[in-house]
Every structure is written in structure tokens, then in C-alpha cells.
Amino acid sequence: xxxxxxxxxxxxxxxxxxxxxxxxxxxxxxxxxxxxxxxxxxxxxxxxxxxxxxxxxxxxxxxxxxxxxxxxxxxxxxxxxxxxxxxxxxxxxxxxxxxxxxxxxxxxxxxxxxxxxxxxxxxxxxxxxxxxxxxxxxxxxxxxxxxxxxxxxxxxxxxxxxxxxxxxxxxxxxxxxxxxxxxxxxxxxxxxxxxxxxxxxxxxxxxxxxxxxxxxxxxxxxxxxxxxxxxxxxxxxxxxxxxxxxxxxxxxxxxxxxxxxxxxxxxxxxxxxxxxxxxxxxxxxxxxxxxxxxxxxxxxxxxxxxxxxxxxxxxxxxxxxxxxxxxxxxxxxxxxxxxxxxxxxxxxx
Numbered sequence: 349x350x351x352x353x354x355x356x357x358x359x360x361x362x363x364x365x366x367x368x369x370x371x372x373x374x375x376x377x378x379x380x381x382x383x384x385x386x387x388x389x390x391x392x393x394x395x396x397x398x399x400x401x402x403x404x405x406x407x408x409x410x411x412x413x414x415x416x417x418x419x420x421x422x423x424x425x426x427x428x429x430x431x432x433x434x435x436x437x438x439x440x441x442x443x444x445x446x447x448x449x450x451x452x453x454x455x456x457x458x459x460x461x462x463x464x465x466x467x468x469x470x471x472x473x474x475x476x477x478x479x480x481x482x483x484x485x486x487x488x489x490x491x492x493x494x495x496x497x498x499x500x501x502x503x504x505x506x507x508x509x510x511x512x513x514x515x516x517x518x519x520x521x522x523x524x525x526x527x528x529x530x531x532x533x534x535x536x537x538x539x540x541x542x543x544x545x546x547x548x549x550x551x552x553x554x555x556x557x558x559x560x561x562x563x564x565x566x567x568x569x570x571x572x573x574x575x576x577x578x579x580x581x582x583x584x585x586x587x588x589x590x591x592x593x594x595x596x597x598x599x600x601x602x603x604x605x606x607x608x609x610x611x612x613x614x615x616x617x618x619x620x621x622x623x624x625x626x627x628x629x630x631x632x633x634x635x636x637x638x639x640x641x642x643x644x645x646x647x648x649x650x651x652x653x654x655x656x657x658x659x660x661x662x663x664x665x666x667x668x669x670x671x672x673x674x675x676x677x678x679x680x681x682x683x684x685x686x687x688x689x690x691x692x693x694x695x696x697x
Contacts, residue, residue, distance in 0.1 A: 370417040371396075371444040376427060378437040380409040389426045393419040408436070414444070469593060469656070470533070473524045476517020477537035484547060486514045487611075491548045494615040495555050501565040510609035515544050519610075519640060520589060523647030526674045527656045529667030545636075548611060549618040556622020563625050571616035572631035574638060574689055579682070582639045586646030594654045610639055634692070638685050645678040 376386055380403035390398045390413045397414040415423050424439065431437040490513035497505030518541035525533030563569075613636040620629035648671060 372415055372417060372420050373442040373444060374413050374415060374420070374423055374427070375440040375442065376411045376413075376431070376438070377408060378411070378431050378434055380407050382431060382434070382437075383409060383411060385430045386411050386413070386427070389423060389430065390415075392426070393423045395419070395423075470524065470528065470530070473517070473521045473593065474533060474536075476514060477521035477525075477533060477540050479536065479540040479543055483514055483540060483544065486512060487544045487547050488551065490514075490611055491551045491615055494548075494611050495552045495619060498565070498567045498571070498612065498615060498619065499555075499559065499561045501567050503567060506567055506612055509611055509615075513609060513611035515541065515548070515610040515614070516589065516643070518544065519586075519643045520593065520647060523590065523644050523651060524656070526648060526670055527651040527667060529670055541640075545610075545614055548614040549621070552615040552618025553622040554618075556619040561619070561623070563620065563623055563628060567612075568616055568619070568628070571613045571635060572620070572628040574631055574635040574692075576686065576689065578635055578638055579642060579686060579689075582642030583646045586643035587650050589643065590647040590650035590654075594650065594656065610636060613639065630692070634685065634688060638682075638689075641678055641681045641685060645675065645682060648675055648678070 376382075378386070383400060387398060393413075393415050395413040395415045397412075399412050401410040403409040413423075420441070424441070427439055431439070490509045493512070494506055494509035497503070497507075497509055518537040521537035522534055522541070525531070525537060561568075613632045616632035617629055617636060620626070620632055652671065652675075
């Protein structure tokens with residue numbers, strides 16, 4: 349690409365100071381004749397900076413604009429609509445670690461309004477839905493750690509297994525796939541979740557067969573006792589997971605993993621099956637099912653509230669129907685599980 353960037357076509361210093369701390373550079377490579385369209389999109393999005401390099405001999409121009417996170421998705425949608433007919437057009441999004449001048453303290457509420465762009469959110473969540481060797485190895489190792497922690501009644505070891513276990517990722521991916529009407533992501537995430545759960549239960553069941561243990565240890569009994577408070581915890585944790593993703597605060601997910609971890613009840617289910625304790629296995633299986641249902645239901649509600657949906661209208665309609673049916677199915681499943689909780693309390697003194 350010939351030449352350096354020219355002086356900005358416009359740059360609003362007041363805008364730059366009023367933007368939130370989360371900024372993105374959007375780089376566009378397209379026909380030089382598209383510049384006016386890009387400039388109009390930047391103006392509408394209140395971009396703080398727009399620059400363009402001279403067009404090369406092929407008439408291709410490199411443009412770059414700086415936008416806040418809450419405007420990013422609208423900019424990407426508009427650019428894709430405007431440049432979709434250009435087969436060689438490219439759009440890239442780059443994170444900005446620091447922008448000066450810093451915003452004033454009273455302006456820092458911009459982060460609350462910022463939401464992760466749909467494409468970035470999809471890319472991040474899809475990583476957790478991949479069924480590959482790394483995923484299976486992590487499930488295998490975290491199951492061993494969790495089983496040892498449960499058998500040794502060591503809470504620190506169990507918490508460590510919660511953090512490294514990758515089972516929360518497929519649930520988030522399935523919820524996002526439903527919100528976007530992405531059938532492929534839904535299939536991949538469901539396959540990953542089933543494979544991970546089967547591996548965890550089978551491995552822990554094998555350990556339960558060959559390793560004598562006290563089934564009344566605190567860490568084990570905690571995963572076999574389930575009540576309505578378990579439903580509330582799982583719903584709140586699932587909502588927190590979705591909010592942390594859509595807000596770009598992925599570090600919050602560490603706490604969520606501990607709060608609504610799926611691996612300890614799955615490992616407890618396998619250990620109790622291997623030990624021949626069907627009452628304990630039923631409790632652990634019920635807790636596992638409640639966590640899965642509540643995480644998916646809470647994530648779907650948050651994605652609806654945050655307006656996470658496809659870009660084009662025909663995909664929106666398909667996703668809307670899928671989301672409605674999915675929410676109904678999860679609500680019915682949750683109601684059935686709550687009924688099972690009360691029934692279990694009646695049958696077990």
C-alpha cells in the first residue's frame with residue numbers, strides 16, 4: 349500500500365475525550381471510491397478519528413477509523429452492507445490498549461454502555477465449543493484433579509479443578525448460537541458438552557470402582573444435596589457469565605466457573621455410580637442438570653436483553669423463533685427439575 353496515512357479527514361477532540369476507555373481501530377481496505385461512504389459511516393458513528401492512505405495504482409485505498417466499543421457493531425454492520433459487493437474488500441478490528449488523553453472520571457460510565465461486538469463475541473465463545481484434543485485433555489486432567497479433591501475432602505483442590513475445567517464454555521456457546529441462529533455453533537457446542545460430560549462421568553466412575561472412599565465426606569455430600577437455592581445460584585451465575593462476555597470482562601468468568609462449575613457434580617455422579625450409591629448419584633445428577641439448564645436459560649435471557657442477534661433481517665426472524673422455542677424448552681425443563689427437587693425431599697427424610 350503506497351504512502352503513509354494522510355492527515356485525518358476530521359478528528360473531534362471533544363469526542364475523543366468523551367469516549368469510553370474501550371476503543372477499537374477499524375481498518376478498511378476497499379476501492380478508493382468507497383471513501384465517501386466510509387466517511388459518512390464514521391460521521392454517523394461519531395468516530396473520533398478517520399484517516400486514509402493515498403490510493404495505490406490499482407485504485408485500492410487503506411482507511412482507518414477509531415470508534416468506541418458501543419458504536420463498533422453498528423459500524424461493522426454498515427461497512428459490510430456498503431462494501432459487500434467488493435470481493436477484495438477487507439475489514440479488520442484492532443484493540444486499543446491506551447488512548448490519550450484519558451477520559452475524565454465522571455465520563456467513565458461509558459464502559460457500562462459498551463457491549464462486545466457480535467463478531468468478536470462469537471469468535472471468543474466459539475473457542476470454548478471446539479471438540480479437540482486440548483479440550484478432551486483438559487477435561488481428563490480436571491476430572492482427575494476434581495475426583496482426588498472430592499475423595500480427599502480437599503476444597504482447594506476441588507476449586508482448582510473448577511477453574512481449569514472447560515465445561516462452561518460449550519454452554520455459553522450453545523446459548524449464543526441460539527441467539528444468533530447459528531445451527532453449526534449449536535451442534536458443535538452440544539457435541540463438546542456431551543463428550544466432556546461423558547468423559548468426566550466415565551473416568552470418575554472408573555475411579556469409584558477401584559478406589560475405596562468414604563461417601564459421607566463433606567465435598568461429596570455437598571454435590572449430592574440440591575435445593576431451590578441451587579437453582580438461584582445457577583441462574584445468577586449463568587447471567588453473570590453472559591454479562592461478563594458481552595461487556596468484555598472475561599476475567600469475571602473465573603469467579604463464575606467456581607460458582608457454577610459443572611465438573612464437581614459430574615465427577616461426583618461418576619464416583620457415586622462406581623461406588624454403587626444410587627441415592628448420591630441421583631442428587632449429583634440432579635444438581636448437574638440444574639446447573640446446565642440454569643446457565644443456558646440465564647444466558648439466553650441476558651443475550652435477549654443485550655440485543656445480541658444476527659445482522660440481517662431473515663436471520664433475525666429465524667433466530668427469534670429459535671430463541672423463543674429454546675427459552676420455553678429450558679423453562680419447562682427447569683420446572684420439571686424443581687418438581688423433582690421437592691419430590692426428592694418428600695421421598696428422602
